[in-house]
Amino acid sequence: MTQNTDTGDDSGDALPDGGVAEDGQRSGFSPISALNERFGSDFVESSQFWLPPFLLVGLFVYGAIIWNLLISLTDFTGFGTPDYGDLDLEMYGRALADSGFIDAAINTFILLVGFTLVTLALGLGLAILIDRNIRFENTFRTIYLLPMSLSFVVTAQFWAWMFNFNNGVINIVITSLGFGRVDWIGNPDIVLWAVMFALMWQFAGYAMVVFLAGLRAIPNEHYEAAKVDGASTVRMYWRVIIPQLKGSTISASVVLMVFALKAFDFLYSLVGGYRPPNGADILATKMVREAYANLNWAYASAVAITLFLMTLGIVGPYLYYQYNRGNL
Amino acid sequence: MGTLELDGVTKVFPDGDGEVVAVDDVDIEMRDGEFLVVVGPSGCGKSTTLRMVAGLETVTSGEIRLAGNVVNDVKPQHRDIAMVFQSYALYPHMTVEGNMAFGLEESTELSDEEIETRVTDAAETMGIAELLDRKPSDLSGGQQQRVALGRAIVRDPEVFLMDEPLSNLDAKLRSEMRTELQRLQSELDVTTMYVTHDQTEAMTMGDRIAILNAGELQQVATPLECYHEPANRFVAGFIGDPSMNFFDVKRDGDTLDGAVFDYPLSASTLDDVGDVTDLTLGVRPEDISVAGDAAGDHAFSTVVEVVEPMGDENTVYLRFEDAPEGETFIATVGGLQRISVGDEVTIEIPEEAIHLFDGNTGEAVHNRDMEE
Structure with missing residues (x-):
């Protein structure tokens, strides 16, 4: 501790040339002052605060990812221990040859893009409507945001009832309108869109809140200037207001896409098992099924790494964008 | 012709259960090409009056006539007016050129080439030709102000409306822009309604001054008449510094x-x-x-x-x-x-x-x- 206090004093007087001029005793090389110079003046002193969480996160998050990568290079399956002596890309080759994997990857991609775009559009629409000084604005805002507070499990149960072939609300409504019943969950061509709709129901409120914050940051004069400039309401939103929501759009998209990749909970609860309805298998469900139902540890790890890379592909550009704007 | 008449114009805002009369039976007649400065203390209804002319506020009673036509129910985008806001209200995601072209693109059928020619001309008039590719956030306050004015003059409207356009500038720049605005207005000869709380601007810029207090028009007259022959005690105390x-x-x-x-x-x-x-x-x-x-x-x-x-x-x-x-x-x-x-x-x-x-x-x- 005394050492820490000492270096604290020294670093205050540290000169750009690396010496600590006032203090004759410490003119020689010191690893602590060298570290401080490299990483900032209180690097060592503050380490007791950031080092423990840094190590824990490093081990349990990044360590786990690396371990996962290692396992994906083995042929580990069933019980026992993985053999780290024989590392190859066999499991990735197997994935590319597995039509189940390809289907799951395509479904993941459709869900990712479709869900994100539709939810953004709906959220933007709701936000614009709510922003136009309507009555009961706070009530509407709360109603739209409420689904966001439910867990995936509740949403899945709820929509399982809604989509039920015989007694579901949706089928009751459309049969009463004279149309035939639709097998929302059982039809492999439809189920993915039904899932997407349920997820959109849950997250449109979130997108709305993000856009609403963005809209509130735009000064009234911009609306007025656009009107006086001769723009109709639609043109005003299209050319003046929506382009200013770029930041909100990016933030909301990243969160929505990450949720889409995590849709495992939703699909798991929808059927109460590892095997989602035909046509709705995504990489997340495939990964868990391969690992815990089939004990194909190495193969599941390879799927996990693929999913990880997809996430990185989304978050990476966002971080880069924020870094360029000086926010990181 | 760009005549502008306000005839018994009144604006009442609801306020809880009661009502607030922001503008009370104001009559003003502006001839074509006139520079009228509307002046008064904070909350006197001068901005509300301007916003009613712009169409951004509805008129509770009375008539606003632009070039002889009643425009009470005409939407702002169809009024052929250009407005300069106190905060400039430049669109941050567009370049200076985009900002200036926007009004022409939305309100006219001009071709892209014609729009470009007019934007370039207006930019040269305002001395901002070299800034056309920049974004508003890269400009100084004075430059932003010029862009805001340029955006208004490029439209070549019947009437200019200006809502305290100089109040965000520092003192030196403000007096420069004051002179420049006067020069510009007399050159373009466009009817201009200019709202300010600054009586120096009122005295120096306008052909006539309209003085408002508590929503009521006190006097409309030339600056010297207002100074030497005030209609009432309010005008006498408001115009002149020290008062x-x-x-x-x-x-x-x-x-x-x-x-x-x-x-x-x-x-x-x-x-x-x-x-x-x-x-x-x-x-x-x-x-x-x-x-x-x-x-x-x-x-x-x-x-x-x-x-x-x-x-x-x-x-x-x-x-x-x-x-x-x-x-x-x-x-x-x-x-x-x-x-x-x-x-x-x-x-x-x-x-x-x-x-x-x-x-x-x-x-x-x-x-x-x-x-x-």
């Missing part, structure tokens, strides 16, 4: 009986006063002469309480000898005249310079004599 001195007096025969002084009036002034007995005597600070050798009925002994040297002139706070401490009035004297706190000076309030207002209604009953 006019007022003394509450009672008429007693042919003298005005103030708290600490008596002021005899001549026969011609008494004619103007008629039978009003409660009066307010007004006199502008520069009309009080502090020569020191004054004598007669209109000379008074005073004590100097505060001196504010401005360089070209001194603002002197004086107190009548018999008045309690702190009850001062203002006189301005030449910057080279030596005068210091505590001095006893004799001042003269010449009768040809006084204004008299009805003490109850505030209406002017007598204004100063103007040299013919």
